[in-house]
Amino acid sequence: MTPSDPSDEIMELQMGPSHPASHGTIKFNLKLDGERIVDCDVEVGYLHRGFEKMCEQGTWTQCFPYTDRLNYASPCINNVGFALAVEKLLDIEITERCKYVRMIMSEVARIADHLTCLGAASNEVGAGTVFMYMLEAREFLYDLIEAVTGARLTVTWCRVGGMTHDLPAGFADQMKSSFARIDQVLSDCDKLLSRNRVFIDRMSGIGILPKEDAISYGVSGPLLRATGISYDVRKAHPYLVYDRMNFEVPTGERGDNYDRFNVRFREMEQSKRIIEQALATLPEGPVSITDPKVVLPAKEKVYNSIEGLMNHFKLIMEGIHVPAGEVYQAVEGANGELGFYVVSDGSGRPYRVRVRPPCFLGMSALNKMLVGHMIPDIITTFGMVNMIGGECDR
Amino acid sequence: MLIEKLKQRFGGEILGAESAHGEETITIGREHAYDILRALRDEPGFEFNFLSDLTAVDWLDRKPRFDVVYHLNSLTLSHRLRVKIGVDGTDAWVDSVVGNWGAADWLEREVFDMFGIDFKGHPDLRRILMYDSFEGHPLRKDYRYDKRQPIVDEIDPIVNPRHSSR
Numbered sequence: 001m002t003p004s005d006p007s008d009e010i011m012e013l014q015m016g017p018s019h020p021a022s023h024g025t026i027k028f029n030l031k032l033d034g035e036r037i038v039d040c041d042v043e044v045g046y047l048h049r050g051f052e053k054m055c056e057q058g059t060w061t062q063c064f065p066y067t068d069r070l071n072y073a074s075p076c077i078n079n080v081g082f083a084l085a086v087e088k089l090l091d092i093e094i095t096e097r098c099k100y101v102r103m104i105m106s107e108v109a110r111i112a113d114h115l116t117c118l119g120a121a122s123n124e125v126g127a128g129t130v131f132m133y134m135l136e137a138r139e140f141l142y143d144l145i146e147a148v149t150g151a152r153l154t155v156t157w158c159r160v161g162g163m164t165h166d167l168p169a170g171f172a173d174q175m176k177s178s179f180a181r182i183d184q185v186l187s188d189c190d191k192l193l194s195r196n197r198v199f200i201d202r203m204s205g206i207g208i209l210p211k212e213d214a215i216s217y218g219v220s221g222p223l224l225r226a227t228g229i230s231y232d233v234r235k236a237h238p239y240l241v242y243d244r245m246n247f248e249v250p251t252g253e254r255g256d257n258y259d260r261f262n263v264r265f266r267e268m269e270q271s272k273r274i275i276e277q278a279l280a281t282l283p284e285g286p287v288s289i290t291d292p293k294v295v296l297p298a299k300e301k302v303y304n305s306i307e308g309l310m311n312h313f314k315l316i317m318e319g320i321h322v323p324a325g326e327v328y329q330a331v332e333g334a335n336g337e338l339g340f341y342v343v344s345d346g347s348g349r350p351y352r353v354r355v356r357p358p359c360f361l362g363m364s365a366l367n368k369m370l371v372g373h374m375i376p377d378i379i380t381t382f383g384m385v386n387m388i389g390g391e392c393d394r
Numbered sequence: 395m396l397i398e399k400l401k402q403r404f405g406g407e408i409l410g411a412e413s414a415h416g417e418e419t420i421t422i423g424r425e426h427a428y429d430i431l432r433a434l435r436d437e438p439g440f441e442f443n444f445l446s447d448l449t450a451v452d453w454l455d456r457k458p459r460f461d462v463v464y465h466l467n468s469l470t471l472s473h474r475l476r477v478k479i480g481v482d483g484t485d486a487w488v489d490s491v492v493g494n495w496g497a498a499d500w501l502e503r504e505v506f507d508m509f510g511i512d513f514k515g516h517p518d519l520r521r522i523l524m525y526d527s528f529e530g531h532p533l534r535k536d537y538r539y540d541k542r543q544p545i546v547d548e549i550d551p552i553v554n555p556r557h558s559s560r
Contacts, residue, residue: 045523053532053539088415215469218445218497236472327415328465328476343451356447364500393523
């Protein structure tokens with residue numbers, strides 16, 4: 001009996017949850033033939049914190065800090081999605097100004113998320129300069145987010161029926177000067193990467209996901225648009241005031257990593273267009289509605305009248321009484337269709353809050369994208385999927 | 395509109411239908427659920443080729459206890475539909491729809507992990523978010539949110555300090 005040749009065996013390797021090149025705690029149970037991947041079992045759940053269970057324990061407003069921590073690269077979008085879902089269930093109409101402001105901040109968050117994704121992915125293939133440039137650009141956006149919400153990451157800025165407070169004075173000017181510098185950064189990064197031989201060799205033709213598989217696996221966002229299908233929740237099921245804005249949805253052709261990079265890069269330019277149009281047509285007015293059953297009364301009323309005090313007390317202690325029912329609200333997150341399925345039993349506490357995480361479905365398709373490629377391709381493909389642990393595992 | 399078309403096509407299979415907040419919901423039984431969902435995916439006029447979400451809700455004191463909820467979306471016709479299947483607590487299973495949408499693979503694993511509902515025909519039904527030796531199904535309403543199941547014994551530094559300094 002001839003001894004088995006070790007070079008014919010399939011080697012099992014675990015690319016463990018803490019890996020310096022993977023962004024997030026994710027485990028790949030690899031079966032390798034030399035350096036080629038024969039099978040890859042993706043193991044998620046290392047950042048599972050029980051978001052859905054904890055939302056059931058508090059009131060509706062107490063869910064907002066939890067939603068920040070979902071996709072922590074673009075927390076404004078999560079806040080907006082949950083607020084829209086609850087407002088749909090309450091059948092209330094938010095003010096015009098609120099719609100515009102939420103849309104502006106969602107697009108700012110989207111640009112910040114794409115900068116993080118592309119910067120980190122470029123770092124992994126060796127383009128450290130691009131990483132630093134993109135993070136510098138992101139700093140300008142974080143300054144903006146901090147001016148509006150008070151925090152860079154855990155914003156907790158939306159409320160049911162409106163927001164905590166309005167945009168600060170001088171926001172439009174700060175936005176303009178930030179964009180002047182961000183444009184410079186983006187054009188530098190474009191010159192460095194888009195026609196770079198090494199970058200194209202690493203990214204092009206790698207991690208291809210065919211169209212039919214992408215639709216079947218429920219993949220959405222830049223991953224789906226890179227395959228050529230232009231499905232964007234902002235265009236297909238418009239929410240806020242996206243239907244009044246003039247913007248394109250960039251698509252790719254082959255569904256490989258290079259197309260995903262390109263789609264994200266061009267989406268940043270489109271987001272900038274949306275923000276500029278929104279700032280030009282931003283209506284005046286209050287940013288929260290004045291329904292005493294939904295929105296907290298002004299502090300002057302709370303401290304100076306018994307009715308204001310009682311109103312405040314009831315809303316804080318019991319929560320907003322949302323009528324029994326269920327609603328599914330989808331928004332376009334940075335990774336794709338971010339859905340909130342919210343079930344109410346009529347009390348002030350949610351009965352069930354389900355988040356439909358776009359990168360969870362993207363990760364389920366990762367096996368298909370990786371089989372047949374080599375170990376270094378895991379880094380680039382995983383970087384382009386942009387799994388955010390908080391959103392995938394909740 | 396969509397609900398009328400569904401009632402015409404599926405007749406008595408539709409146990410309940412509702413239209414609220416701009417969304418349509420139908421409730422079906424689990425016996426023919428796989429075929430109904432396949433028809434919803436393939437037939438012209440429905441064309442729900444995108445499974446947005448597959449999840450469950452635990453109505454603890456209601457019979458049937460669980461609702462398995464499918465959120466269907468059509469990329470071609472841009473309409474959405476919610477399909478619910480009522481499932482008993484003691485006999486909790488539905489047919490897996492992995493054959494219709496590849497997205498069901500991980501989504502059904504998560505519902506199994508969190509609620510304990512079995513998906514017959516799923517190729518690899520195991521836990522996905524919780525660790526393998528976890529006992530119980532956390533999103534069920536009778537699972538306490540503050541119940542602790544550590545793999546390694548927890549050391550309370552006040553009661554049982556490791557070092558005997560100070």
